[in-house]
Amino acid sequence: MAAQGTNAPVFGQQSVRSGPMSARHFPITPVPEWETRFPWLRAGTTRPADPQSDANPLGSETGPATPDSVADPGVPPLQDMLPLTAGRPWRSVVRNRQVHGSLTLAHVDVAAGAWEVGEADGHVTRLAGVLLTVTIADCVPVFVADPVRRAVGLFHAGWRGTAAGVVESGMAALGATFGTRPGDLTVHLGPAICGACYEVGPEVFRAIGEPTPATPRPIDLRGVIKRRATRSGVRPEQVSVSGECTLCGDGRYFSHRRGDAGRQRSFIGVVA
Numbered sequence: 719m720a721a722q723g724t725n726a727p728v729f730g731q732q733s734v735r736s737g738p739m740s741a742r743h744f745p746i747t748p749v750p751e752w753e754t755r756f757p758w759l760r761a762g763t764t765r766p767a768d769p770q771s772d773a774n775p776l777g778s779e780t781g782p783a784t785p786d787s788v789a790d791p792g793v794p795p796l797q798d799m800l801p802l803t804a805g806r807p808w809r810s811v812v813r814n815r816q817v818h819g820s821l822t823l824a825h826v827d828v829a830a831g832a833w834e835v836g837e838a839d840g841h842v843t844r845l846a847g848v849l850l851t852v853t854i855a856d857c858v859p860v861f862v863a864d865p866v867r868r869a870v871g872l873f874h875a876g877w878r879g880t881a882a883g884v885v886e887s888g889m890a891a892l893g894a895t896f897g898t899r900p901g902d903l904t905v906h907l908g909p910a911i912c913g914a915c916y917e918v919g920p921e922v923f924r925a926i927g928e929p930t931p932a933t934p935r936p937i938d939l940r941g942v943i944k945r946r947a948t949r950s951g952v953r954p955e956q957v958s959v960s961g962e963c964t965l966c967g968d969g970r971y972f973s974h975r976r977g978d979a980g981r982q983r984s985f986i987g988v989v990a
């Protein structure tokens with residue numbers, strides 16, 4: 719599906735303000751080099767505070783969509799976990815129920831608070847102080863930055879979302895909303911299951927549009943996404959790929975295939 723246009727009204731209906739709760743900070747893997755290349759944004763992926771624990775303070779991938787779930791007294795506000803700078807939290811945190819689809823929301827008018835209304839797997843914005851987030855545990859967090867227009871995007875891309883075209887949808891949303899040209903984009907594919915670990919059936923190769931083997935084979939989903947992004951006009955030298963695997967890595971991440979219930983939260987936002 720295409721973007722919802724320049725005004726995403728589902729985000730204008732309800733809000734949840736963070737309460738006076740103590741801050742809990744989680745280890746964060748930043749997007750390499752972006753802090754120095756793009757000081758106007760923040761982007762990264764949280765890691766479990768305790769990798770051996772299934773405790774999932776960041777919410778499940780397909781978690782409840784009601785704003786009440788954001789206000790669960792047992793769940794610290796994301797604003798507190800991902801501080802913009804000391805003492806200056808994000809004005810809004812965007813999160814949605816993820817459905818492995820291609821819908822991308824363009825956030826051009828976001829009130830203060832945390833937002834979780836409806837379903838989406840992609841988000842774009844250029845509003846300062848609005849943090850876009852997706853939850854991940856093997857799927858690929860796709861970070862995009864347009865330094866010309868200071869717009870950002872974040873897409874949740876497993877094989878279903880990739881097959882549905884979430885990356886292409888997200889890039890189209892940036893173009894339609896902010897005038898972003900694919901050749902201006904810088905893309906990073908974050909921590910995800912690696913090409914050695916992710917064995918899938920022929921139907922997955924077929925759905926993604928890759929040459930279809932006769933039997934199950936490993937697939938490098940990040941390699942597939944990089945090819946799709948460059949086919950859409952992103953310059954190959956502007957695509958970086960994390961070397962970290964959520965499954966066979968050092969255990970710093972939750973992995974759905976490993977059987978973990980927990981999820982990482984990837985995020986991107988414009989700070990100024």
Ligand SMILES: [Zn+2]
Nearest residue numbers: 912915963966
């Ligand atoms: Zn691996």
